[in-house]
Amino acid sequence: MTDDGTQRPLRADARRNREKILAAAVRVFTTQGLDAQMERVAKEAGVGSATLYRNFPTREALVEAVYRNEVARLCEAAPALLAEHPPMEALRAWTRLFLDYVTAKYGMIDALRALAAAGESPHGRSREMVRDAVATLMDACAAAGVIRTDLGPADLAAALEGIALTSAGAERRPQAERLLGLTLDGLAVRP
Incomplete structure (x- = not known):
């Protein structure tokens, strides 16, 4: 200081x-x-x-820092992926990173709950940051004409949260991947 x-x-x-x-x-x-x-x-x-x-x-300080760092890394990946890949490929890659993030968060869930119970807010702006990253990716996909435009970032974020709630944990990763594929296929524009 x-x-x-x-x-x-x-x-x-x-x-x-x-x-x-x-x-x-x-x-x-x-x-x-x-x-x-x-x-x-x-x-x-x-x-x-x-x-x-x-x-x-403290353990709590470490858990909070890990959580915030993982959210930041996830969200910072969106523009980097768009710079390296076509929009739909970037969106698919980012959603797989989202699953990695959820798996890590799942391992820390009890510690995060303990922080919340103690009055700490490790989540802060994380939901908003994730939605902003989703919006960045979806905007690029819409501009490229590869996704439907009748669905918005809140819809995809809700679908991702649902997949996370039902398929969190490393042992459920194959199911999460299948649900993710189904969701993204449903988002794609059909010729």
Whole structure:
């Protein structure tokens, strides 16, 4: 913290350590859920416990940071995918990333609920951010003439949320993929 109360930018090594911790925490929480030990996260990240606790003094702080980081990564992927792929291919790729995000979130669901019960709001603007990403992708698809225009981002976001509610978890991924394919096929313009 600087004298004026703003955060100092992290040094490159500190930023790398933080990113390694967040990536490791996603893997550990996805597989072990709320039972995951903080020391396991540190070991998976290849950092010491002191480094972990310096960045995230509590389990709740780590869970919240992981959740916010995953939402940001998901939403930032939309324009990047559009830059690399045709619109419908970008939309399909992004929805698969959405399933990855949901699977990670599912592993953290108990921890997220605990945060909410304690009065914290880890979700913040996440739903709005996801809908904005969906809108960006759908607008590009509509402009290319490859999707129906009678459905909007709220419709697709609701469908994705439904798939997430019924098919969250790694063991249900094949079903989620099938439901996702069905949804996107229904969105496509028919010749």
